[in-house]
Every structure is written in structure tokens, then in C-alpha cells.
Amino acid sequence: METADLFTELRSLGLGERLLTGDAQLAAFGSDALTAFHQRPLAVAVVESAAEVAAVVRLCHRRAVPFVARGSGTSLSGGSLPVGEGIVIALNRLDRVLSVDPDARTAVVEPGVINLAVSAAAAPHGLAYAPDPSSQSVCTIGGNLAFNSGGAHCLKHGMTSNHVLGLCVVLPDGEVVDLGGDSTEHVGPDWTAMFSGCEGLFGIAIEATLRLVPIPESVRTALAVFDSLERAGDAVAAIVGAGLVPVAMEIMDPLAIEAAEASVSPGYPRGGALLIVELEGEEEVVEGELAAVEGLLRDCGCAEMRTTADPDERALIWKGRKSAFSAVGWLSPDYIVQDGVVPRTRLGEALREIERLGAERGIRVANVFHAGDGNLHPLILFDGREAGAVERAEELAAEILALCVELGGSITGEHGVGVEKREYMKLMFSAADLALMEDVRAAVDPGRLANRGKMLTPPPPAASRSAAAA
Amino acid sequence: MSALLATDVAAVQEAVRAGRPLLPVAGGTQTATHPDPAGPVRALDVSGLRGVVDYDPAELTFTARAGTPLAEIDAMLASHGQHLPFDPPRLGEGATLGGAVAAGVSGPNGFAAGVRDFVIGVRFVDGSGRLAMGGGKVVKNAAGFDLPKLMAGSLGRLGVMVELSLKVFPRPAATATVRFPTAGLPAGLAAIAALARGPVPVSALDLTPDGAVTARIGGDAGLIEVRAERLARSIEPRGEPLAPAAESAHWEEARRFAWVGADERLVVVPAAPRRVLALDADLHRRGLHRRYGLAANVAWIAWPQAEPAAELSDLLAAQAASGVVLTGPPLPEPLIGAATGGAFARRIAAALDPAGIFAGSAPAAGGAR
Numbered sequence: 104m105e106t107a108d109l110f111t112e113l114r115s116l117g118l119g120e121r122l123l124t125g126d127a128q129l130a131a132f133g134s135d136a137l138t139a140f141h142q143r144p145l146a147v148a149v150v151e152s153a154a155e156v157a158a159v160v161r162l163c164h165r166r167a168v169p170f171v172a173r174g175s176g177t178s179l180s181g182g183s184l185p186v187g188e189g190i191v192i193a194l195n196r197l198d199r200v201l202s203v204d205p206d207a208r209t210a211v212v213e214p215g216v217i218n219l220a221v222s223a224a225a226a227p228h229g230l231a232y233a234p235d236p237s238s239q240s241v242c243t244i245g246g247n248l249a250f251n252s253g254g255a256h257c258l259k260h261g262m263t264s265n266h267v268l269g270l271c272v273v274l275p276d277g278e279v280v281d282l283g284g285d286s287t288e289h290v291g292p293d294w295t296a297m298f299s300g301c302e303g304l305f306g307i308a309i310e311a312t313l314r315l316v317p318i319p320e321s322v323r324t325a326l327a328v329f330d331s332l333e334r335a336g337d338a339v340a341a342i343v344g345a346g347l348v349p350v351a352m353e354i355m356d357p358l359a360i361e362a363a364e365a366s367v368s369p370g371y372p373r374g375g376a377l378l379i380v381e382l383e384g385e386e387e388v389v390e391g392e393l394a395a396v397e398g399l400l401r402d403c404g405c406a407e408m409r410t411t412a413d414p415d416e417r418a419l420i421w422k423g424r425k426s427a428f429s430a431v432g433w434l435s436p437d438y439i440v441q442d443g444v445v446p447r448t449r450l451g452e453a454l455r456e457i458e459r460l461g462a463e464r465g466i467r468v469a470n471v472f473h474a475g476d477g478n479l480h481p482l483i484l485f486d487g488r489e490a491g492a493v494e495r496a497e498e499l500a501a502e503i504l505a506l507c508v509e510l511g512g513s514i515t516g517e518h519g520v521g522v523e524k525r526e527y528m529k530l531m532f533s534a535a536d537l538a539l540m541e542d543v544r545a546a547v548d549p550g551r552l553a554n555r556g557k558m559l560t561p562p563p564p565a566a567s568r569s570a571a572a573a
Numbered sequence: 574m575s576a577l578l579a580t581d582v583a584a585v586q587e588a589v590r591a592g593r594p595l596l597p598v599a600g601g602t603q604t605a606t607h608p609d610p611a612g613p614v615r616a617l618d619v620s621g622l623r624g625v626v627d628y629d630p631a632e633l634t635f636t637a638r639a640g641t642p643l644a645e646i647d648a649m650l651a652s653h654g655q656h657l658p659f660d661p662p663r664l665g666e667g668a669t670l671g672g673a674v675a676a677g678v679s680g681p682n683g684f685a686a687g688v689r690d691f692v693i694g695v696r697f698v699d700g701s702g703r704l705a706m707g708g709g710k711v712v713k714n715a716a717g718f719d720l721p722k723l724m725a726g727s728l729g730r731l732g733v734m735v736e737l738s739l740k741v742f743p744r745p746a747a748t749a750t751v752r753f754p755t756a757g758l759p760a761g762l763a764a765i766a767a768l769a770r771g772p773v774p775v776s777a778l779d780l781t782p783d784g785a786v787t788a789r790i791g792g793d794a795g796l797i798e799v800r801a802e803r804l805a806r807s808i809e810p811r812g813e814p815l816a817p818a819a820e821s822a823h824w825e826e827a828r829r830f831a832w833v834g835a836d837e838r839l840v841v842v843p844a845a846p847r848r849v850l851a852l853d854a855d856l857h858r859r860g861l862h863r864r865y866g867l868a869a870n871v872a873w874i875a876w877p878q879a880e881p882a883a884e885l886s887d888l889l890a891a892q893a894a895s896g897v898v899l900t901g902p903p904l905p906e907p908l909i910g911a912a913t914g915g916a917f918a919r920r921i922a923a924a925l926d927p928a929g930i931f932a933g934s935a936p937a938a939g940g941a942r
Binding site: 205229230250253257262281282286288290293297298299300301305317319344346347386442445448473476477478512515516517518520524528533535538545546 | 629630631632633634654677678679686687689690699703704705706707709710711712713714715716717718719720722723724725726727728730731742743744746762766769770771772773774792793795796799800803841842843844845846847848867869870871895896897908913914915916917918920921923924925
């Protein structure tokens with residue numbers, strides 16, 4: 104039996120008990136945070152070293168077995184959904200921060216390191232790791248860089264790929280390659296950035312050199328209430344237009360606020376829309392910018408405003424914001440999280456249209472989003488027990504993504520395409536664009552073994568390169 | 574050979590589909606990366622592909638054709654109080670947006686972020702003559718492979734960029750520069766480490782081999798002097814702010830790399846603070862002019878044109894460093910020193926340029942770098 108042979112070979116690599124094959128063991132790996140999809144893998148290899156990753160990948164390549172790398176399984180796009188005939192390579196035990204160089208402001212880490220653990224290791228040197236996905240207390244760097252994760256503080260600092268200087272990667276045939284280095288500068292094509300955000304299609308990163316940023320001297324967080332989302336959106340545009348670059352600007356609607364309150368009670372002021380603006384930097388500069396922001400918020404019709412520099416209060420504000428997705432579980436048995444992007448000047452328009460589309464279908468939509476960079480997270484609420492509810496919710500999700508593209512935006516800002524948005528790639532990209540991406544993928548991984556089924560729709564078996572290119 | 578001219582995308586596609594080796598050129602400032610007129614590779618002049626396609630200042634993004642002069646973009650952004658924060662080197666009047674992205678290197682004021690951090694979308698013609706798009710026009714986007722960032726540093730060897738979308742930042746209303754009289758490279762490196770981690774964020778942090786450090790800050794005009802004074806006092810020995818006229822002249826000259834002699838080549842070498850001492854010892858032995866920038870994340874080296882670039886390549890390779898030669902007579906391979914990217918690079922180059930149209934991207938000719 105072929106599967107038994109595969110297991111024997113995998114065990115002979117030294118995995119032993121760390122090769123999970125039992126039903127109960129595998130059940131836990133069947134889904135990630137996108138629970139609508141479930142697929143039991145053949146087996147899970149719990150690796151403990153970079154060498155084991157390479158050995159398992161080489162074996163997969165030799166036997167043409169698809170593989171999916173997995174960290175904490177927090178992908179919201181089904182990015183670590185297993186392949187039925189494939190194995191999962193669990194990277195959680197590769198969780199060491201290998202070094203921190205305070206003078207260069209860099210850290211070298213393994214892929215299974217938890218996002219927040221990088222900042223924890225950097226903190227004694229007055230440094231931090233900037234990208235902060237809402238799942239940062241559990242998600243791993245490997246997943247962050249495979250999906251180019253963002254977070255609330257991307258507005259000023261950029262996404263994961265802006266913070267990865269160098270990588271050591273295992274290509275889908277098991278070859279180990281170094282990309283980039285330890286400098287913020289690079290010469291030659293930026294292979295490191297190309298690998299970042301590849302959704303696992305180019306292989307598995309086993310080591311990453313990350314850029315760290317100084318912990319700012321001063322941080323101020325303002326909460327502002329508006330009577331409508333549109334007015335809050337106008338305030339964001341006014342702040343950007345005034346030449347200010349807050350580190351974060353977030354908007355929540357009443358439904359999202361209600362969910363956050365039900366879950367972690369952040370004590371948000373109530374109103375038609377809540378805008379969170381965070382400024383950081385030198386004490387005097389932040390003071391001056393805060394005064395300017397407060398003036399703009401008032402000009403834009405802010406009904407109530409609160410600002411704080413207190414770390415505990417700030418932590419609670421962000422806890423409320425970052426728990427918003429899971430908190431929606433208090434309001435609805437099921438929900439779909441979307442991740443569309445629109446040009447930030449068209450936020451108001453996008454929000455109006457989303458509201459209209461939801462009302463048309465009688466579906467509740469909670470909105471919580473990274474307003475500063477136009478990254479929307481509509482939460483489409485439904486009850487999966489009702490006949491046709493899932494389908495109606497999915498239809499609405501599709502319409503919202505189409506709207507984002509129509510307005511000049513993107514189908515995903517930070518969650519990645521995964522399995523969830525694969526079919527929507529053609530809204531953004533032409534057949535030629537997609538054919539080129541498929542060619543690149545096939546050149547790196549001719550057997551399409553690495554994270555098969557994510558980002559790109561597999562071509563029909565007969566399709567040749569020239570046919571795909573035509 | 575004479576240059577081919579392309580003033581529209583169709584002409585670029587036609588030139589590529591002709592199947593003979595070529596390389597895109599535009600402003601003619603990064604001459605070392607150009608094809609040798611006496612060699613088999615033809616230059617495809619895309620300087621006619623110019624003009625801003627879209628700019629909404631409130632959006633902090635713009636889209637322009639690749640051959641658009643940087644001077645035009647600088648002026649357009651300045652008129653709305655914005656700028657390119659990576660401060661691409663201005664090596665001559667003609668310098669273009671496409672050239673800045675193709676070189677992929679920052680100028681002295683690019684400490685806060687690199688070229689790749691600001692390129693959000695690209696249209697390019699690949700080696701099969703296909704017009705393809707990667708990225709988009711919004712500042713946040715995780716859909717598809719990050720081809721825009723791949724193009725940063727590609728030197729035209731992975732495709733002919735025809736249109737680029739970038740994000741920009743507000744331009745600081747005022748700037749100030751502080752010079753620290755640090756003596757000796759180790760002290761200079763220590764000063765840089767302290768300043769880069771200090772409370773006053775800098776946009777430039779330069780170091781000369783004698784250890785002197787020059788730092789620049791930007792921001793609100795009302796606070797700039799106080800902040801410069803604070804920066805000056807933040808380390809020992811304390812620094813002195815430059816007079817406003819001297820400070821702008823200093824950086825204007827720095828971004829033009831005016832200190833590189835007419836008979837020398839500008840070579841850009843990524844570095845890290847802990848590698849600078851060893852590198853500098855080698856460069857000193859060769860008697861080379863050099864400066865370190867971006868908080869010792871880069872070495873800028875002036876290499877005599879009369880000497881073979883291969884010698885510098887060997888020197889860098891021995892230090893596990895890589896570099897790009899930007900000026901001086903054309904070189905068959907402007908990427909020098911240690912190769913990076915390995916099999917990953919070769920496979921992607923093979924997909925984007927299967928016939929090896931773009932000199933240097935064919936696996937045998939250095940695509941592994």
C-alpha cells in the first residue's frame with residue numbers, strides 16, 4: 104500500500120511519533136480560521152528542525168505528494184487548508200528567536216515563532232516588530248510572511264514584506280536557498296519580497312531576518328465618535344490630506360462596537376461610527392500632531408472625543424478592536440470576514456454601497472476596517488442553519504469584492520487569496536496576468552506540490568504553456 | 574548597435590518578440606547597466622514612454638509611465654507637499670522613474686524605507702512579449718505574487734517595465750542636519766547605532782570612513798530647531814546643526830553622488846553595521862573613496878573606471894557581499910560580488926524570460942544573482 108510506504112519513509116526520517124496519522128490527531132488540522140472549509144490530510148509531520156523540513160519536502164517531491172506548511176492555523180483565507188492526498192508540515196516547534204542585533208535593528212527567527220514573541224525578544228533593546236495582525240498573540244511569522252500579513256499599524260509601517268530582509272527557504276523540490284540578507288538595501292531583483300506573500304506556493308521559509316523598529320517615545324490614541332460611517336471616513340481623508348501619517352486609523356460601526364463590548368468590554372463611546380487614531384513618535388511632535396488631529400476631527404463633525412496616553416487604556420482599546428472578528432460570534436452564529444481594499448478617497452462611497460447591498464438582501468453587515476489604507480473588513484452575518492443562508496452570504500461577499508475592484512482596489516489587503524478568493528483573482532487580473540503567475544509558479548514548482556489549490560486556479564491538465572499564454 | 578526606439582507598449586512588445594537580445598534604457602544615467610554599443614545586445618530606448626497617468630494627491634499614490642523623468646515626478650509631488658521617501662539617486666538630468674525602480678537602491682535620505690516599500694503596481698512586457706500586470710493602485714494589496722517588488726533591482730533583466738504605481742508620503746515642511754565629529758570608524762558605527770535607535774527619527778544617517786556622522790531629520794517647521802538640538806545632544810561628542818543653506822546643499826550633492834569622480838564608477842553595496850569594519854579595511858587597502866549610508870546599511874564605493882570591475886567583484890565576494898555598478902562604461906554584468914537567489918532566481922528568470930532576451934537574465938549569464 105502506497106500510503107503505508109510513504110508513512111514508513113516519513114518515519115524513517117526520524118519523525119517517529121511526530122508523524123501523526125490517527126483520525127483524532129488529524130481532525131485538529133483539517134481547518135484553519137476559515138472553518139467553512141475542511142479537509143483531512145493524509146498525515147501531519149511535526150518537524151523540529153530546518154533539516155527535517157528539507158528532508159520531508161524532498162521526500163514529498165520524490166513521491167509527488169502535495170504538502171501544506173502550517174503554523175498556528177489562523178489564516179482567514181484558508182491558506183493552510185490541507186490537501187486530501189497530501190501531508191501537513193507543522194512548523195510550530197521551530198519557534199526560536201535565533202538572534203537579535205540591536206545595532207542593526209534586526210532579528211533572525213524560525214518560522215514557528217509567534218508574532219508577538221519577536222517584539223518580546225526585541226523589547227529589552229528598545230525595539231519592536233511592527234506588523235501586528237489581530238491574531239498576533241497566536242499567529243506565526245511563517246504564516247505572516249507566506250501571506251504578507253498586515254495589521255492595524257500598517258498605515259505607517261507597511262506590511263510583513265516591508266519587514267523581511269532575508270530568508271532561508273526550502274524550495275518545493277527540497278533545495279535550500281538563501282534570499283536577500285541582513286541589510287535594508289538589496290541589489291538585483293528582490294527575491295525576498297517575491298517569496299513573501301507567495302502563499303506557500305514557492306516553498307517553505309525556514310529562517311527569516313526581520314527588520315525591527317525603535318519603540319516610540321510617545322504614543323497617543325484618540326477615540327472619536329461620528330454620527331455616520333461616512334463622516335468618520337471624511338475625517339480620515341482630512342487627516343491624510345493634511346499631511347499627517349498616524350500609525351493607525353481604524354473605524355468600527357455600531358454592530359462591530361456592540362460585538363466588541365459584548366466580548367471584552369473596551370468601554371467605547373457609542374455612536375454611528377467610532378474612529379480610532381493613533382499617533383506615535385517624539386513627545387513634542389506627537390503633541391503637536393494630536394492637536395492638529397483633534398482640530399480636524401471637530402471640523403468633520405466629531406460628536407465626542409477621548410484621547411489617552413495610558414498604556415492600560417490603550418491596550419483595552421486595541422483589545423476591543425483586535426477581538427472584533429471573533430466577537431461577532433456573540434451576535435451571530437456564523438459570519439464571513441471580507442478583506443477588500445478601496446482607494447481611501449472612495450471609502451465613503453464603498454461603505455454606502457455595502458450598506459445598500461446588505462439591506463437589499465436583508466443581511467446584517469458589521470464593518471470594522473483599517474480606514475487609513477482603505478482596507479475594509481465587512482463581516483457578513485448569517486445563520487448557517489437557515490436554508491440558503493450560506494449561499495446568500497457568499498453572494499453578498501462576492502458583490503462586495505467586485506465593488507472593491509470596480510472602485511480601483513483589491514480583493515485582499517492582508518488575508519491573502521487562499522482557497523477563499525481564488526475565483527475572484529480574475530476580477531483583478533487579466534488572463535495574461537494570471538497565466539504569467541501560473542508560469543512562474545510552475546517554473547518554481549513543476550509538480551505544483553507546495554500549497555496546491557491556493558491563490559491560483561490550477562490549469563486544466565491538458566493546458567500547455569503556450570495555450571495558457573495565448 | 575543602434576538603439577531601438579519604443580514610444581508605446583505595442584512597440585516594446587514587437588521589439589521583444591523579434592527574439593533578439595535587448596535591454597531597456599531610458600534616461601542614460603545608470604550607464605554601467607546599459608548594453609555595450611559594440612556588443613550583441615541592443616538597447617531598447619523607452620524614454621518616449623513617459624507621462625503621469627494618474628495622480629490623486631489625497632490618495633498619496635500615483636501611476637506614471639516608466640520613462641517619466643524623476644525631475645517631473647519630483648516637481649509634481651512637491652507642488653502638493655509630497656515626495657518619494659526613498660530618495661532615489663539622481664545621477665543625471667535624465668534619471669527616470671523606471672530607472673530608479675530598476676536600480677532598486679535608495680539615496681542618502683531613504684533611511685526610513687527602501688524603493689521596494691513604495692512600488693505598489695507594475696505593468697511590464699516579459700521575455701515572451703506578454704504585457705502583464707502585478708500589484709495594483711492601492712497602498713495595501715495582498716493579491717497575487719508581488720511582481721512590483723520583484724522589479725525593484727531587476728535592472729530590466731526580467732522584463733521591460735512600461736508603467737509603475739507608487740505610494741508616496743507627505744514631504745516634511747522643514748529639514749535640519751546635524752554633523753557629529755566622531756573620530757574613527759568604530760566610534761562612528763557606535764554613534765549610528767545609538768542614533769538609529771534613539772527617540773528622534775532620522776531620514777538620513779551617513780558615515781564617512783573617518784568616523785564623522787551626518788544625520789538629517791524632517792518635520793514641522795516650528796519644532797525643527799529644537800529637535801535638531803535634541804538630536805545633537807543625544808550622543809557624545811555632541812553634534813552641531815548645519816546652517817539651513819548648507820544642509821540643503823549637502824543633501825542635494827549627496828543624492829547626485831557628486832563626490833564620485835568623473836573617472837570613477839558608483840557601486841552600491843548593501844551592508845550591515847557589524848560587517849562594515851571588515852569591508853572598510855579591504856576598501857581602504859585599495860585606496861577607494863567610499864561612504865556608508867542609511868545607518869550603515871549600504872556602502873557607496875567609487876571604483877576607478879580604469880580598473881577591472883571583476884577585482885571589486887572578487888573583493889566583495891570574499892566578504893559575502895554583493896553590489897551593483899551603476900555608472901561608468903557598460904558592463905556585461907553590473908551585478909557583482911556574491912550571487913544571491915540561487916535556484917529560486919534561475920527558475921523565476923526562466924519563466925519570465927525563457928528565451929533569454931534580456932541579457933543577463935539567462936541562467937548562464939548571471940540570472941542567479
